[in-house]
Amino acid sequence: MEVGLLMLVGGVAAGLFGSLLGLGGGLLIVPLLSIGFGVPLREAVGVSLVCVIVTSSASAGVFLERRQARLRLGMILELFTATGAIAGGLLAFLLDERMLAGLFAAVLLYVAFTMVRRGTRAEESEPELSTGHGPLAGTRNVPLGLVGSVAAGIVSALLGVGGGIVKVPVMHLIMGVPLRVATATSNLMIGITASASAFVYVLRGGIDVAAVGPTAVGVFIGATIGSQYGGKVGQRLLRWLFVGVLLFTAFEMTRRALAL
């Protein structure tokens, strides 16, 4: 019972931050379960994928209503993320756990580095995104964005992270979508990205519903709270929270990969 309550509380924290940062919470759920509770990494990834869909659905509804998420842009990109997710879902069962942990750490460090390096420049003067005609209005580097989306899907399925850690930088830094809109649109896309690979995990016996229960309920509560405040947290705070979470998780996953 205590373990269940602890998982619930951990889920609340992961859901809250996931929703605020457009990460789907997976970045915190996987380390929470694998490092905090000793759940095998691949099993933690399976649980995380379910939680990540919950976070996405809960907050994407709010973001859609507020017109903060761009439905059409998100759907074009998620066609590519879902394709990557299925490839990643199949690949995940072929990889060693330590290699998964190492990949997790590498992706986190890369994204943290990118966000810090490009960070402060665009921050104060983000242009309002043109909502003009066409689903891709106001974006640039679309082909590269699509390739990045496939990569986001693979990363999502391998690491159970929803892929927001890749999608947000792809949309923001490569395609020129403002961070707040990129975060909201990523949140919307995470649902279908993660469910594409979650179906693979479920059908291959890779999802443990006993661990899903308390974690998912906690994540839902956290995400519900987070989505109410998502638009009110400043860009600067959002970005540095993002970087802080990335670095912490990278450190923990590196220790795991090196079996320290």
Next chain:
Amino acid sequence: MTASQQPAPMQPTAAPPARTLEAVLARVLQAGTYLSMALIAIGTVLFLAAGGSPLDAGPSLDVGRIASDVLALRPAGFLWLGVLAVLATPMLRVLGALVGFARGGEWRMVGVAAAIVIVVAIGIAAGLLTG
């Protein structure tokens, strides 16, 4: 004529269909989430009340038993039905968008939505074939 005295719209109908579609899809996502969370919460309470630990290996998926498990108030039925509802919710959003785009004559977006459905179906087939 009473018919001509029907209240006319105060403004021309300027609301784009896209706005309505997004509001509808938001409702789909919210309803799917609440339903799946209710099922998982019930399943979790039943599971923990029966002395189960989240760290034990949970019940495996048996689609044929879900209905009877739910009727018998067994945790496995609620947990699995909830998880499947979680996975189905984004798909419902895509299907809803497909219908909405078709109504609005946005055929390119209809193609995108249909392609997403096909990709996820391929994922399900891949899971079944390799599972």
